Amino acid sequence: MKKIFEYTKGMLPVSTHYCPGCTHGIAHRLVMEVLEERGLLGESIGVAPIGCSILSHNYMNVDMCESAHGRAPAVASGIRRAMPDKIVFTYQGDGDLASIGAGEIVHAAHRGEKFTTIFVNNAIYGMTGGQMAPTTLIGQKSTTGIEGRKKEISGMPLRVAEMLATIDGAVFVERVALNTPANIRKAKKAIDKAFAVQEKRLGFSFVEVLSTCPTNWGLNPVESLKWLGKNMIPYYPLGNLRSPEEVE
Amino acid sequence: MKKIFEYTKGMLPVSTHYCPGCTHGIAHRLVMEVLEERGLLGESIGVAPIGCSILSHNYMNVDMCESAHGRAPAVASGIRRAMPDKIVFTYQGDGDLASIGAGEIVHAAHRGEKFTTIFVNNAIYGMTGGQMAPTTLIGQKSTTGIEGRKKEISGMPLRVAEMLATIDGAVFVERVALNTPANIRKAKKAIDKAFAVQEKRLGFSFVEVLSTCPTNWGLNPVESLKWLGKNMIPYYPLGNLRSPEEVE
Amino acid sequence: MATHKIFIAGFGGQGIILIGQMIAHAGMLEGKEVTFLPSYGPEMRGGTANCTVIVSDAPISCPIIDQATCLVVMNQPSLIRFEKIVAPGGDIFVNTSLIKHKVEREDVTVHNVDSGEIAKELGNERAANIVMLGALIKHLEIVKLESIEKVLAEVFSGSKADLLQLNQRALSTWKK
Amino acid sequence: MATHKIFIAGFGGQGIILIGQMIAHAGMLEGKEVTFLPSYGPEMRGGTANCTVIVSDAPISCPIIDQATCLVVMNQPSLIRFEKIVAPGGDIFVNTSLIKHKVEREDVTVHNVDSGEIAKELGNERAANIVMLGALIKHLEIVKLESIEKVLAEVFSGSKADLLQLNQRALSTWKK
Amino acid sequence: MKEKKLMKGNEAFAEAAIRGGCSLYFGYPITPQNEIPEYMSRELHKVGGTFAQAESELAAINMAYGGALTGKHVFISSSSPGIALMQEGMSFLASAEVPLVIMNVSRGGPGVGGIQPGQGDYRQVTKGGGNGDYHVPVFAPASIQESVDIIYEAVPIADEYRNPVMVLVDGMLGQMMEPVVLPPIRRQITSEEIAQKKPWALTGHKGERTHNVVKSLRLKPDELEKHNIHLEDKYKKMKRELIRYQTDRLQGATVVFVAFGTMSRIINEAVDHLEKAGIKAGIIRPISLWPFPDQAFDEIDPCTKVIISAELSLGQMMEDIKSAVAGRFPVELIYRVGGMVPTPMEVADKTKKILEVIA
Amino acid sequence: MKEKKLMKGNEAFAEAAIRGGCSLYFGYPITPQNEIPEYMSRELHKVGGTFAQAESELAAINMAYGGALTGKHVFISSSSPGIALMQEGMSFLASAEVPLVIMNVSRGGPGVGGIQPGQGDYRQVTKGGGNGDYHVPVFAPASIQESVDIIYEAVPIADEYRNPVMVLVDGMLGQMMEPVVLPPIRRQITSEEIAQKKPWALTGHKGERTHNVVKSLRLKPDELEKHNIHLEDKYKKMKRELIRYQTDRLQGATVVFVAFGTMSRIINEAVDHLEKAGIKAGIIRPISLWPFPDQAFDEIDPCTKVIISAELSLGQMMEDIKSAVAGRFPVELIYRVGGMVPTPMEVADKTKKILEVIA
Amino acid sequence: MAKGILKFNKDRCKGCELCVVVCPKMILKIHDYEVNAMGYRPISVTDMDQCIGCGSCALMCPDGVISIYTEEVPAK
Amino acid sequence: MAKGILKFNKDRCKGCELCVVVCPKMILKIHDYEVNAMGYRPISVTDMDQCIGCGSCALMCPDGVISIYTEEVPAK
């Protein structure tokens, strides 16, 4: 019997605490598949954020630490400086990375820190129960904006990938989505390239992953995929924003 | 006798603590000239940063406060929300705004806070004695980089105006310099437009002002102007990056 | 000095929190001391919901309980997880529409309430919580039925007024 | 038990800090207790520089002084600002090349040292600080001249070795 | 009797701040206080106020500083690690003399810890984690009703002393529901009142006065010393005027418990258990944690054998108790931590053991 | 005798950390400690280490956390308001049990305050400003030599307890020069030693062991309680093992001064002045501020009339002294703040006045 | 066409139906009555023979429930 | 050409020479011997008649030392 698909050894054989249909699980798997395929599971150190994925260290079969809210890029910078020969990555949500941790991610990019950030943008604070994030779409409802986000009060949603792509040290920047098998395949390719960039120590690499939060969007998992495709992708266009020649 | 030039009433009649030839003094004057000409001195609330200009409240004839290092945009956001009918501005250095306060400035822009930021970029930590800033140029010497900034260790200098211009709420973004009378005239125009944007409550307005720090650059004031023109402007190109139609 | 310590558990969307609050509210209307404490935070993830209600004639020290006088379980995992919380001699109310598992404790009184089925018969499966509430009140007399009815009228008013009748029926359907 | 509390002031670039450190260094070489404390932070802005050196036979409690046994002023604003810091009976060394103002205190000994001019004659105006140091040492015998000479040789070594001779001369030029 | 309403703690706290006259709220999500920003986002604009979600706790306290230095009343809230991030800000506000009401709905620590109730923030809030000589008065209510009353009162207290004031509860009080009588709506401060009562506020000088400056830096040591002594005078005044506590059954008590907040409720019941077992127990309930009610300990009956600090922390309050007791009685500790809460029975049992050892 | 070198405090501190085996430094500019990052930027790479300038103090402590969780030795430094910004981080590191040596070259506060020496950070560093039950041992040396020795020793202490350790000096010690004998160079920890002595460190599991996790969150109360008690056991051990202090002339002393750091140097001289005036004075110099040397107070001669806390702060240490003294002696305060430093004579005069009142 | 053989790790399934909607053959279905250890109704396949081993279901599954094998070499 | 008349607030001058280098007429000069209250050698003008009132010096001065007036209407 030939294998077409098996769950990666990068994921530990336990159930996750994520809600049914939450695409955090897919993002986890893709990162671990890439590290497994590149033979890097034993060489990697991951940094978990504050957010639903704080417990990602229970699932990812690499050495990992938790980090204070938003500070994962600083922690990863410290690890990177201490361990020049390892693979280092952060896995962060949009509250963590785009809100409280905006300064840290900008400066990881600015210094061109040679690690990889997987930015799981689900347009909401998942863990704390659905408050408005910087990435929440106009009109999207949240527990701190029950009538939907309004531009006059909260501004337009922050496009993090576009912002970071203006920074020289962010040598690889791509936005992907987890709403269809085809997009998931592309997402994996982007994550793979991001780690290729890191293996070559070319600079900071960044993949923004559009993801769902059925629980706080108030939609079922299948509706959530559709909502992502219909509402998030138009505002957060998919595609590569920066890529060094070396990995093309 | 007709007046060609008189010192603005926006500046209080006292000597400043700035080093001889430091162009902070010019930036102060331009902001105050604009506010005086617009009749806004009595309607304005300014936020001083941590940096050499922490004492700007000793010189600017408007109500002012100090703010914790890097947090001026948060403070200004608070004032703005409390006082919708006033003119609010921050005056910040590059250590303050681009380093420790990167998160706050990004989010003032993100929320489209209706205040104005004057960003005095002198490519160095002035007050603390010449440490490397995020804006320090490659090769430029500093007390934490005596051999000059190196890309491999510290990344490329951060172009803040370009970064903020990707954010929707930053409706006016321009970079100017204080190295020649002509550029000073342009700088004043940009600052004037920034306040025009604020008076119309169009969004966040931002002027990056390339400025000198003779003391920590280790140059005399005149050499400093030349150094700015020769080294800073090529890396930090002058010009408008975003401007709403309403003020064109 | 009667003190009822009620623990209600099920999954999100079953109206667990609502009936807990209603009991507390009714208690307050009767001048009793009441506290209501929902589970909160990430422990809710995965769709479970539970809450603690205390109704007492004396000031209530702590809204967290280690033993309940009464447990209401609306789904099977909740029964398995919380069966042990009931004090000896206490009561367990089981939503038999969703729970096939048997209560293993022998030192408690078990009340089987087919609340899901009853609600379905009344025309709306989602009223199962109110059916269960009715059963609870009738058995244990924590608060008066009138108080609960008052609260019910308040809950189902305004945009939800059209649901009032159904729920009034749900409340009163269960017979001991 | 002799304790010298020396306060040196002038503007940045006059080598104020250097001569202060040299005295402390020489004191250390002689086995004395020494502390050196420069002014720091934004108060340096505007180009002033000053420092405190204490040389003592006993442990030194505090490197900050309220009264100096000796004041060295290299420019006019420093004289005006710090004249009052000298203890009665103390000494003031005045760089008369740059200071026209007269010392007003009458309870101190004033030493006029034309250090700028002397240095200029020696061929480098920037050696004025070392001329002043020489005068100071000769007058007050805080440390031995040999110790200072040792330190001088250390300071002007390597890339600065070509300046040693000049500074040696500067150190010894002043005659009481 | 005024109308009672069954309210969730966090929502009642927010409503109390609104009724107290606060028109500005800046907050960042953190469990177990999320219902406060959520409530504010729904309700504040209805009274002409403004809610803004900050990008972080650091930003929140600095936004609050900006709002409050215009003379308006500002309320903010967070939970333990979020409060840690506000320490620089608190020191700054104290030094700049800007009033503010801060609510800490605390959780288990240290670090990220957990989200269940805890009192491990005692030191963080009473001793301050910001730099320099400053204090923030801290009130620790034990019920939703008391919380509401204290928040309401904290608004004028902060104004009077021109200093931040903190209200500390644990997550349980934030999450539970209890009947509460809400205070009347206090009118929001007007520009005229600001001009009159807060001449220091930044409102634009309109060419009518010299410009106002709100500041923290004082480079000259003598100036900074003067300012420090001025602040210290205020703190001394607070020590005289802001101490709040309750005592109960101290007369003839063999054991006296000291407990605040949630823990004090458990102690109330534990005392009944002990009484049934023939042991007389009294209670001191500090309501102000700073200033700490030292004088309460003078009311203790000399016959008392032991004082027990009952905490959801590892003896943090015990230090203050020891200092107040000054060697007059032995001081022991009963605690649970990490979100664990003892039952009254458990406390009673532990107390008996302590008494056995002492006797 | 080893060779003495005249060194600026800050540079000596940095050199001591390097010689102590630290290979990583993360810092952000702040006066009066800038010479530390500046020195590190020049020197650390020469010993194979890395200096990185952080974007803020918040980032610095979190970078330090990242560096230290790989098992390497990390040193960081800042000054008062910068330390306030590190409070969340310190609580996090303590909870995650990651060792780190932190230097606070403190200045006058509160808020931005001033840049002259002050001891107003006493509470901030000894009581902690982070959330939850945790402690950070704090050592307060009084000379550059002692600072160097303590920093050198702090590296293995942090490792032993898997906890941050703080060294507190004021700006004066950082800025002044004094002769110092530098300790020998301690070899940096190797990967093999990390694997052996720090099995918890994140180094990549290489497929040879289960993955390591360094964490702070514990959602289950019983688990978090267990962890808290485990930490508390360490803190108790620290209290037994890390107390450091010096006493002098306590025998027959009428007055006993308690002072640390810069202030203790002034007191040394004040004691001489008093002796000349016929007043016998003794000194307790706490070196560890946490754990506070309570037992030193048992050495005080019963004939002593008064204990005086001499501080560059407004009585912050006095609280700990009172708790240690437990009512046995009256405790008074002599202070200067804001960067002002008293002369020995001034202290002697104030002491005489205090004695007049007491007698 | 390749024939896919699916294996389910049913105890991890949360019944989210993401696999169901992406299957081009519409052969996946949440189980009608089975309940797994976590209390969810797990995934099941209605007609394994129709599976073309395209992998979409496994790609889409957030919980690592699905493995896919084939016995044949795909006919091109 | 307009004729400019300069007034200096000399006590604020820090002798930085920024005005000196931007003057198209090269008529500004740091004073040879005067020292102001702050201890700096202040600005002076060598030949006021040559001043065209272009304003560059005042624009460039960081310290508000220079005011410029004219008595004539510029001849165009």
Ligand SMILES: Cc1ncc(C[n+]2csc(CCOP(=O)(O)OP(=O)(O)O)c2C)c(N)n1
């Ligand atoms: C300092 C601090 N502030 C706030 C929190 C509360 N908190 C926990 S998770 C979270 C954000 C979660 O949102 P996001 O980063 O988008 O991750 P998601 O859960 O959506 O994956 C917040 C604000 C915290 N733990 N620490």
Ligand SMILES: Cc1ncc(C[n+]2csc(CCOP(=O)(O)OP(=O)(O)O)c2C)c(N)n1
């Ligand atoms: C929290 C905190 N960190 C650090 C400092 C020290 N500090 C004072 S000014 C300054 C930066 C000055 O640089 P910049 O913002 O570029 O202003 P400039 O002086 O160059 O105008 C710093 C880091 C501080 N006061 N507070």
Ligand code: SF4
């Ligand atoms: S709350 Fe949202 S992001 Fe968090 S696990 Fe549930 S669905 Fe996923």
Ligand code: SF4
């Ligand atoms: S240090 Fe630099 S920025 Fe600061 S006043 Fe002097 S020249 Fe200007």
Ligand code: SF4
């Ligand atoms: S492999 Fe393709 S065809 Fe087979 S079950 Fe999965 S999605 Fe359907």
Ligand code: SF4
């Ligand atoms: S197999 Fe996976 S995708 Fe399909 S329902 Fe189960 S958990 Fe969801």
Ligand code: SF4
């Ligand atoms: S106005 Fe123009 S011409 Fe006259 S002095 Fe100034 S720069 Fe020179």
Ligand code: SF4
């Ligand atoms: S630019 Fe101003 S401060 Fe500088 S020399 Fe000219 S007048 Fe003086």
Ligand SMILES: [Mg+2]
């Ligand atoms: Mg999110």
Ligand SMILES: [Mg+2]
């Ligand atoms: Mg700068």
